[in-house]
Amino acid sequence: MNVNRKRVGIVGARGHAGAELIKLVAAHPALELAFVSSRELDGQRVDAQVAEYVGELRYSAPAHEALPQLGADVVVLALPNGKAAPCVEAFDRAGVDPLIVDLSADYRFDERWYYGLPELTRGRWRGQRRISNPGCYATAMQLSIAPLKDVLAAPPVCFGVSGYSGAGTTPSDKNDPDKLRDNLMPYALTGHLHEKEASRHLGVPVEFMPHVAPHFRGLTVTTNLYLAHKMTREEVMARFRGAYGDEPLVRVVDDAPWVSRIAHRHHVEIGGFPVSVDGKRVVIVATLDNLLKGAATQVMQNINRAIGVDETTAIPLERGVSDKG
Numbered sequence: 001m002n003v004n005r006k007r008v009g010i011v012g013a014r015g016h017a018g019a020e021l022i023k024l025v026a027a028h029p030a031l032e033l034a035f036v037s038s039r040e041l042d043g044q045r046v047d048a049q050v051a052e053y054v055g056e057l058r059y060s061a062p063a064h065e066a067l068p069q070l071g072a073d074v075v076v077l078a079l080p081n082g083k084a085a086p087c088v089e090a091f092d093r094a095g096v097d098p099l100i101v102d103l104s105a106d107y108r109f110d111e112r113w114y115y116g117l118p119e120l121t122r123g124r125w126r127g128q129r130r131i132s133n134p135g136c137y138a139t140a141m142q143l144s145i146a147p148l149k150d151v152l153a154a155p156p157v158c159f160g161v162s163g164y165s166g167a168g169t170t171p172s173d174k175n176d177p178d179k180l181r182d183n184l185m186p187y188a189l190t191g192h193l194h195e196k197e198a199s200r201h202l203g204v205p206v207e208f209m210p211h212v213a214p215h216f217r218g219l220t221v222t223t224n225l226y227l228a229h230k231m232t233r234e235e236v237m238a239r240f241r242g243a244y245g246d247e248p249l250v251r252v253v254d255d256a257p258w259v260s261r262i263a264h265r266h267h268v269e270i271g272g273f274p275v276s277v278d279g280k281r282v283v284i285v286a287t288l289d290n291l292l293k294g295a296a297t298q299v300m301q302n303i304n305r306a307i308g309v310d311e312t313t314a315i316p317l318e319r320g321v322s323d324k325g
């Protein structure tokens, strides 16, 4: 144990998101792991599952009541939706107040929690120690729409396609490689949680149609926007470059990005911007790795801000990602 490092506990560390987070914490100069929990991997060495981790730590399966006693300064909840609240309540009951970052959707509509989509909300962080991490599609949708929010003539329509790691590890049709083979599987075509989440946090209604594809990781969202007044492609792109030109984890690109090129990368790519002949319709394409910017990388941005280090500490950056183009 290094006394200068903050200690991180990950609850639900067997999952795809938890595993990515272990890698990021392992490479962080100001963090170390306090505990990683999994009922299924209880007792197994972490380095046997995550090669990037070097050390003796093993997975454990503490009861909720035991979590506050494990000495974590930062607790990340990487559990399925609906399972975070009992953990949070255990900390409240014990009067222990670590920084808590929740990856699930459980607190994304709770005003008492800071909603941490840094590129859009970092100005609203007021030292809150409870942080709700945005959904993966919801991140792509909000970053695609925010720069044009004031010129919309109708609700944006978003067509999303995710790799099947987005569906977690609990077996379902959406993560069954046999059912996904040669397939594109539509689901929750109205009322998906991320439709509500993006609408709520953007403050404009958004319509969202998600699908799962046979690839493992990476998602793409194509958004159709009707504009209240004519715009040129250059004017649209200028808005995106103005909004994100200085952002290390958002890359505004000319061509529509391909999802096949975003896996294992930490940033979002936003591009395309074809404008219709009448100048009143534009289409935006955003890609991100659902396990990184859609989950673990965004958690790390939020932790970094909260512990007072540079927001991108331990997040591998690629040269040119912050190009203004």
Ligand SMILES: NC(=O)C1=CN([C@@H]2O[C@H](COP(=O)(O)OP(=O)(O)OC[C@H]3O[C@@H](n4cnc5c(N)ncnc54)[C@H](OP(=O)(O)O)[C@@H]3O)[C@@H](O)[C@H]2O)C=CC1
Pocket (backbone or CB within 6 Å): 011, 012, 013, 014, 015, 016, 017, 018, 037, 038, 039, 040, 041, 077, 078, 079, 080, 081, 083, 103, 104, 105, 134, 135, 136, 165, 166, 167, 168, 169, 170, 290, 291, 294, 295
């Ligand atoms: N996958 C993605 O692309 C993204 C996921 N998220 C969110 O992050 C969270 C984690 O996602 P992901 O890693 O994919 O999920 P997984 O389904 O892969 O993993 C969930 C973790 O929770 C544990 N778990 C599963 N069921 C229960 C239960 N009933 N009670 C307690 N623990 C349980 C599992 O470990 P064990 O069973 O061994 O205890 C596992 O470690 C979810 O809320 C998800 O919505 C957010 C953005 C993107």
Ligand SMILES: CC(=O)N[C@@H](CCC(=O)OP(=O)(O)O)C(=O)O
Pocket (backbone or CB within 6 Å): 081, 103, 104, 105, 134, 135, 136, 137, 162, 163, 164, 165, 166, 167, 168, 174, 193, 194, 210, 211, 212
């Ligand atoms: C392909 C797939 O199933 N994706 C998940 C989104 C993953 C995510 O961001 O989940 P949370 O909002 O639950 O945190 C879904 O549509 O529910």
